[in-house]
Amino acid sequence: MAAPLEAYRRLQEAARPVWEAVARPERPLFRVAVATCTRAAGADETLAALREELSRRGAEADVLIVGCPGLCFADPVVDVHLPGLPRVLYGRVTADQVPRLLDAVLGEARVLPELALGVVLYEEERMEGYRGTPVEGLPDLAQSDWMRLQVRRLMANVGHVGAEEIDHYIARGGYEGLAKALSMTPEEVIKEVLDSGLWGRGGAAFPTGRKWDFLRQARGSPKYLICNADEGDPGAFVNRSLMEGDPHLLIEGMLIAAWATGASYGYIYIRDEYPLPVERMRKAVEQARERGLLGENVLGSGLSCDLEVVRGAGSYVCGEETGLISSLEDVRGMPKIRPPYPAQAGVFAKPTNVNNVESYANVPLILRHGAGWYASVGSERNKGTKMFSLSGQVQRVGVLEVPLGTPVRDVIMVAGGGPPEGRKLKGLQPGGPLSGVAPASRILAQDGLPLEPEPFREIGMLMGAGGLVVLDDSSCVVDLALYFEWFAEDESCGRCTTCFGGTRRLQEMLRRISEGGGRPEDVPLMRLLPDAMRNANCAHGQAAPTIILSLLDLFQDELQEHLVRKRCPAKACRGLVRYEVVAQDEALPRAADICPTQAIVKEDGSYRIDQARCIRCNACKEVAPQAIAVLDRFAEQA
Amino acid sequence: MGLTSRHSSRFTPIDFIADDTGLVARVQALLDDVEPDRAQMLEALHRIQHELGYVPKEAIPFLAAKFKTTPAMIYGVLTFYSEIRTEPPPRVEVQWCSGPACLLKGSRNIRLALEAEFGCGMNESAPDGALGLRLVQCDGTCHLAPLVRLNGRYIGPLTVTDAIQLARRLKEEARRA
Structure with a gap:
């Protein structure tokens, strides 16, 4: 056996008992998910309450701390x-629920069905094997709407292994x-990555193996690696989840x-908004x-x-690879003009390869199981899995793989549970x-809009x-486009007039x-x-008007309503609505009280809204809700 | 100027800065091990901000000397990043998430109400300097949308009414303090 494999086997032998102790514990084991998202919902308090109780x-x-x-x-x-029982995942376990949870699981009942999300089974386990035990009757988590579309490869460890173990x-x-x-030559490794079909998960979808080959062939030393963990897209939090839950991947x-x-040195550049991933990665x-x-x-x-880990400081364009490189070079994080490409002259003018978190994270799996295994899931054209974060006007928010x-329709309607009660799906951003x-209409079409670049x-x-x-149908694409152009201008580095001027004009x-x-x-x-x-110069300015094209081509009717009839069908554009008192009821005094601008005034015993003061x-x-109505601003007075 | 657009420092006026408040000495102590061309600029800024709550302008000449560049370049870096503050933060700051999930769930209403209650705009402090509003980026806690953060705690999902009541409570507490 080659030396690295032998050295690895020794490490693994030593590690096995540590894992076995938590895989099949001899006394109750509580895995508490401590991640940015769970902390926001009170996981630190839950953890403290659990330890104390x-x-x-x-x-x-x-107690074991795991990722989300x-x-x-x-x-x-x-x-x-x-x-003796399989694992059970409990949800909404805020600190005040801890005594109740412990009463149940450490007592006679051994389960608390009200908070149980489902049973977490190991691969070789089946629900049938637990007939007649307290978990009988609980759902199998893997079969739940949230989980059943998922194939967890990148996330295989997340929530299972200790986040710092x-x-x-x-x-x-x-x-x-590794x-x-x-034990292979670099060329063989690159071939394996190429054969798997892996492409960059940061958005550009360039084949990872080819990118690596550019750096391998580049002249100059030292060579650098950069991991782009700047996940700046608002509404995207898959990299965060992976770094918090399984940093070693x-x-x-x-x-x-x-x-x-x-390459002999690497930077992991993590955005400032992610303090916990910085801590876990370090x-x-x-x-x-x-x-x-x-x-x-x-x-x-012989590899050295x-x-x-470098912590960013709040800049969206530093997620653009050359912006990120500038940021590492002690100057403003402004994207550079290409060529030269990073593989020729990257950070500190040395050959550099920049990949997204998820692109790097796929590679250990490809090497461990082989390119064939890797390509065994996916579509005709695109192989492997992809992590997504689902948020917005949907019933279930979270991270999936x-x-x-996979049709995005199924992700939204099955995993996400569709839009909130009483609302209709309008689109996906x-x-x-x-x-x-x-x-x-595109999402609900026959193919359900497959999650891969081409569609x-x-x-x-x-x-x-x-x-x-x-x-959902309470949102307005004009309003969203305005938000995105504001964001794009706010985050523009200021180099190109077409970018900062164009987004301003839009x-x-x-x-x-x-x-x-x-x-x-x-x-x-x-x-x-x-x-x-x-x-x-860079994708930031080039792609900033993408949503404008969506508005013009895919949401023309909505735009026309705004342009011609001066109304916002979703009543989301503030300039196109007005608030009026339409009935006098007992809730109005409280409404007058809550109004931050004292716009609800009482005259001759009845309430009305002073439009000059109302900020809507x-x-x-x-x-x-009964007394106040939201009307079209330019419609005839009711 | 090379590919990394480094400016050589011709003039580093650090010796001429009066350090009446001892600020420069504190900054200096924080940056003992920092070197140029080692991707340590942001680390330096974070350390200063962690210690002082912001990066004071008095630190600029010192940073310029440290990183072998000009004060103008340092000023450029300071003002490039939204999380680096160049002014002391207010005593109590409500951080308003600007992300799309919050937006779709009505965060703009919350923003308007908070601005009206506090009597200041986003990224500003109320006239007495005790309360302030700050725009923050989405960190993927969208299950709580729309949300604000206060002293590191997340509050959400919020209604506009909740936000107004929160603002009034904070104003009351600030008045008593």
Whole structure:
């Protein structure tokens, strides 16, 4: 056996007992998901309450901190593993629910069906095997609407292994891909990655193996690797979830890339908004170094590579690879003019390869199981799985991993549970502010709009890096376009006039339209600007008007309503609505009280809204839904 | 100027800065191990901000000397990143999420109401400096949309009424403090 594999086997032998102790615990084990999303919902308090309550009861039990298993809609989640029973995942376990949960699981009942999301089975386990036990009657989590479309490969460890436990990762086969790669030549590794069909998950979909080959052949040293963990698209949080739940997968992927390309140093650039991933990745890098997996002579192979985590400071264009490179070079994070490409002259003018978190994270799996295995799921044209974050006007919000080509219709309607009660699906905003909006008619079409790059390109937008934001019929695409152009201008680096000027001009036009000042000649003007903006240096300026094209081509009717009839069908454009008192009822005094601008005035014993003061914030409507109506601003007085 | 657009420092006026408040000495101590061309600029800014709550303009000449560049270049970097503050933060800050999931669920109404209650715009402080509003980017806690953050805690999903009541409570607390 080759030296790296032998060294790896020794590491794995040592790690196995540590994992076995939590895989089949001899006393109750509580896995608490501590991630950005669960923390926001109170996971820290849950964890503290759980520890306190366990010690108060003198219970013999263990607590393990894991990443978020992706069911954000049920946060905070706690997974309870009792000896002799399968694991049960509980949702909405806020701190005040902890005593109740412990009463049940440590008592006679052993389960708490009211909070149970489902039973988490290991591969070889079946629900039938637990007939007659307390878990009988609980659903199998894998068969739930949220989980049944999913194929979890990248997320295979998330929520299972300790988020800060390298031994768990190694015992479950982690770093085996690296050991295998180190026993191959760099050319063989690149061929394996090429054969798998893996393309870059950051949005551009360029074949990862070819990108690596550019760096391998580049002249100059040292060579650098960069992991783009700047996940700046609002509404995308898949990289965050992976780094928080299984940080070593990324490190292993980058090490394989280092071997394949000849790079000796790597930066993991994480956005400022993600303090927890920064913390987890730094800890993981430290642990990998201690095990001899990072640094000099990795696993005795002769590979020397070190990694460093860099925390961003709040800039969307630093997610553009050359912007990111500038940011590392102590200057403003402005995208550079290409050529030279990063593979020729990247960070500090040295050859550099930049990949997204998920692109690197796929590689260990390809090396461990082979390109054939990797390509066994996916569609005709696109192989493997992709992580997505589902949010917006949908019943279940969270992170999923599905085979490429899975219809987005199923993701929204089955996994997500569709739009909220009483609402209709209007569209989908995939891939962040530089992408467009797919209409419901396309999503609900025969093929359900497969999640792969081509079908999205056909309707003029990008599938993007994983964000899926669902729109229902209470949203307005004009309003959303205005928001995206604001975002694009706000985040423009300022180099290209076509970008910062174009987005400003589009904003002005959309603002005017959303306030009732639309003109028929706005349509040709809106077509002209995206053409000019294609001359911007980077994708930020080039793609900023994508949503304008969606508006013009896919939501014409809605735009025409705004332009011609000066009304917003969804009543989302503030400039096109007015609030009126339509009935006098007992809720009105409270509405007058809540109004932040004292716009609800009482005259001659009856209430009315002073339009000059009203800021249309909707607070009064929440308090007095019967008495207040939202009307079209330019409609005849009722 | 090379490909990395580095400017050589011709003049580093650090010795001429009066350090009445001891600020420069504090900054200096934080950056002992920082070097140029090691991707440490953001780390340096984070350390200063962590210690002082913001990056004061007095730090600019010192950073320029440290990174062998000009004060103008440092100023450029400081103002490029939205999470780097160049002014002291307000005592209590409501952070308003600007993400799309929040937007679709009515965050703009919340913003208007908060601005009206506080009497200040986004990224501004109320006249007495005690309360302020700050726009933050989506961090993927969209299951709580629409949300605001207050002292590191997430509050959501919020109605406009909730937001107004929160603002009034904060104003009351600030008045008493």
